[in-house]
Amino acid sequence: MQSFSALTREVHSGAAAPRDPAQTDPALSFPAGAHVGSFLHKILERLDFRRDVERQVLTLSAQHAGRFGLEHALWGDAAARWLARVVQTPLDGEGMTLAALDPDQRLNELEFDFATDRVDIEALNSLLQRNAPLDVPPLDVESFRGLVTGVVDLVFVHEGRYYLVDYKSNFLGSRFDDYTPRALQREICVRRYDLQYLLYTLALHRYLRRRLSGYDYARHFGGVYDLFLRGLRPETGPRHGVHFEQPARALIEALDSTVFRCGAQALR
Numbered sequence: 043m044q045s046f047s048a049l050t051r052e053v054h055s056g057a058a059a060p061r062d063p064a065q066t067d068p069a070l071s072f073p074a075g076a077h078v079g080s081f082l083h084k085i086l087e088r089l090d091f092r093r094d095v096e097r098q099v100l101t102l103s104a105q106h107a108g109r110f111g112l113e114h115a116l117w118g119d120a121a122a123r124w125l126a127r128v129v130q131t132p133l134d135g136e137g138m139t140l141a142a143l144d145p146d147q148r149l150n151e152l153e154f155d156f157a158t159d160r161v162d163i164e165a166l167n168s169l170l171q172r173n174a175p176l177d178v179p180p181l182d183v184e185s186f187r188g189l190v191t192g193v194v195d196l197v198f199v200h201e202g203r204y205y206l207v208d209y210k211s212n213f214l215g216s217r218f219d220d221y222t223p224r225a226l227q228r229e230i231c232v233r234r235y236d237l238q239y240l241l242y243t244l245a246l247h248r249y250l251r252r253r254l255s256g257y258d259y260a261r262h263f264g265g266v267y268d269l270f271l272r273g274l275r276p277e278t279g280p281r282h283g284v285h286f287e288q289p290a291r292a293l294i295e296a297l298d299s300t301v302f303r304c305g306a307q308a309l310r
Contacts (some may be wrong), residue, residue, distance in 0.1 A: 043190075043192070044188065044190050045216075046237060046241055048183070049181055050234045059214055059215045062217075065160050065216045069127075069271065070218075071120070072124065077111045077112070078107070079210075080273065085121065085154065089102075089103055089125070091142075092221050095129055096125075099118070100268050101120070109216055112217070130276040131275060131276050131278075133260050143198050143200075146286065147198050148198045150196055154192055155191040159304065160185060160186070160187045160188055161185055164185075165300075166301050170237060173236075173290070174232040175227060177231070178231045180232065190218075195207055202262070205266070206242050207266075208240065212270060214270070216236040221282045222281070222282060223281075226283070226285040240297060242266065244294060245290050246263070252279070265286055267285070271283065273293065287294060
């Protein structure tokens with residue numbers, strides 16, 4: 043069994059960005075670390091984006107902060123103000139926001155696994171590098187056969203198209219300019235999030251192909267949003283904190299039919 047985390051366990055992202063102790067913005071002064079990411083994911087999973095987000099976050103923080111090593115009294119209010127801005131941030135030029143999504147347009151924490159024949163890591167590295175905008179560190183794991191598993195933070199449908207969302211709490215710096223598209227693109231490549239969103243896209247592609255009558259990738263798949271939460275602001279919209287990709291159909295088909303091919307061997 044393999045996952046994005048297992049496939050990238052030897053990928054190193056370098057030193058953490060320095061902190062500015064004078065920074066008071068809740069998104070940029072909030073603690074960082076895996077425990078913080080887990081806390082934020084738990085909160086976002088349970089929010090009704092259309093309702094009073096600040097009030098909901100305060101209630102949820104009081105219930106869950108301690109489980110993730112955070113003090114609600116210190117950080118609950120900051121989380122509430124921060125996430126209230128996140129859901130109001132336009133994600134594209136048309137003004138689409140998380141706050142506009144009805145609960146029946148959302149599927150939170152979509153777990154998946156799919157079987158695959160032998161995955162040639164060298165061939166996978168080559169394919170991903172050809173399709174990456176920057177140099178990416180190669181995957182340093184053994185080729186394998188078995189299951190690929192993962193969890194997608196959010197799938198939503200908007201105007202008949204299906205989108206993936208992955209929430210990122212990465213601390214890239216204490217300035218808003220540390221969350222511009224160029225900075226996000228570098229983070230995507232350094233941490234190999236390109237592989238992550240391609241695995242998620244492939245999983246959703248296979249899911250929709252089975253579940254949606256008349257499914258067509260170009261018509262029904264809208265794309266992938268990597269939302270770097272610390273950079274999201276309603277006033278700046280997709281100019282900060284938003285990384286969007288719509289992987290080429292040819293790339294997804296190559297992953298589907300060649301790299302992660304599900305044949306008789308994979309099902310044994």
